[in-house]
Each structure stands twice: as C-alpha cells, then as structure tokens.
Amino acid sequence: MVGIDVDSGVAEQPLSEQESYLGAVNRALSALQSDREAQFGVGIEGGIIHLPYGYFERSVVVIRDRANHEGIGLTAGIYLPLQIVEQVKRGNRLSDVLDNMFGTKEIGKKESVIGLLSNGVVDRQSYTQQAIALARFLHPDIYEIN
Numbered sequence: 001m002v003g004i005d006v007d008s009g010v011a012e013q014p015l016s017e018q019e020s021y022l023g024a025v026n027r028a029l030s031a032l033q034s035d036r037e038a039q040f041g042v043g044i045e046g047g048i049i050h051l052p053y054g055y056f057e058r059s060v061v062v063i064r065d066r067a068n069h070e071g072i073g074l075t076a077g078i079y080l081p082l083q084i085v086e087q088v089k090r091g092n093r094l095s096d097v098l099d100n101m102f103g104t105k106e107i108g109k110k111e112s113v114i115g116l117l118s119n120g121v122v123d124r125q126s127y128t129q130q131a132i133a134l135a136r137f138l139h140p141d142i143y144e145i146n
Contacts, residue, residue: 001042006030013093014047017060021072023047024062032064040065040137044128046113048080048088055080057094057113061131071135071143075127078117 007030008014008023023045032041046059058077064070080094087097095108098116107116112124136143 002035002038004031004034006034006043008043008045010045013088014045015050015088016047017049020045020047020049020058020060021062024060025064025070028062028064032066042132044131046075046108048085048094049077055082055085059128059131061128061135063132063135063137065137069137069140071137073131073133073135075131076114076122078114078122080117 006027009026010019010023014020014023024043027043027045028041029043030041031043032038041064043062043064044059046057049056049058056077057080059075061073061075062070063073084094084097084101088094093108094113095106098107098113099105102116104110104116107113110124111120114127115123
C-alpha cells in the first residue's frame with residue numbers, strides 16, 4: 001500500500017458522518033486515478049458526528065476497485081467533551097483545538113485525536129487498520145459489494 005496525499009473535496013473539519021463518507025469516497029477515487037496500476041483506492045476521512053448521547057470523532061474508510069465496487073468501514077469513535085466541540089463549532093479544526101489544549105503540534109498528522117485522548121491505548125495505525133479490514137472486501141462471496 002502506498003500513501004498518496006489527495007484532497008477530500010469536503011470541509012477541512014467534517015461535521016457529519018455523511019460528509020466524512022463523501023470525503024473518503026473522493027480520496028479513494030483520487031488515489032485510484034493517480035496510479036494506473038493500483039487495483040484499489042483507499043480513502044480515509046475523519047470527522048465529528050453527533051449522536052443522541054454526545055459528539056464523537058471517528059473516521060470512515062472507503063475502498064473502491066477498478067470495477068467501481070465499494071467497501072465501507074468505520075473506525076472506533078471517541079467521545080469529545082463539549083468544551084472541545086464548542087470550539088470546533090466556532091470554526092476551529094479539532095486538531096488545532098487539541099494542540100492548544102495539550103501543547104502538541106499537528107496532532108492530527110501524528111498520533112491522532114484517538115491516540116491523544118486515549119493516552120495511547122488506541123493508536124492511529126491500529127484503529128485505521130481495523131476499519132480497512134472491516135470494509136467488506138475480505139469476503140466478497142458473502143457481502144453484496146456495491
């Protein structure tokens with residue numbers, strides 16, 4: 001797997017699962033188009049979602065193949081305190097809010113929100129790998145692949 005920096009085509013800080021999904025789709029398609037030999041494009045887009053019991057940060061993973069089949073996976077989510085959510089709603093990026101609170105620098109590009117708020121119990125790599133594995137391409141015979 002080769003990482004490619006591509007634009008998500010959505011807000012820098014997605015504030016819904018739908019927006020995170022669209023960003024992941026755009027990234028997967030752009031990655032696939034950027035390498036003619038690639039069999040799959042994988043897009044990952046983190047965002048904040050509002051559920052009846054609170055706000056959570058989690059990522060959507062979309063995998064697209066050359067036949068335009070799509071697999072979708074979700075990372076675990078971590079509850080966000082309201083003081084953080086309020087700052088994001090005022091237009092601040094989540095990673096910037098956390099950098100200011102914790103004295104980190106570009107946390108969104110390093111250990112991630114999940115790593116920081118879980119004190120390293122869950123790291124960026126492991127939670128992203130789980131979502132990629134859950135994106136339904138491992139058992140196409142039992143999943144209806146869109």
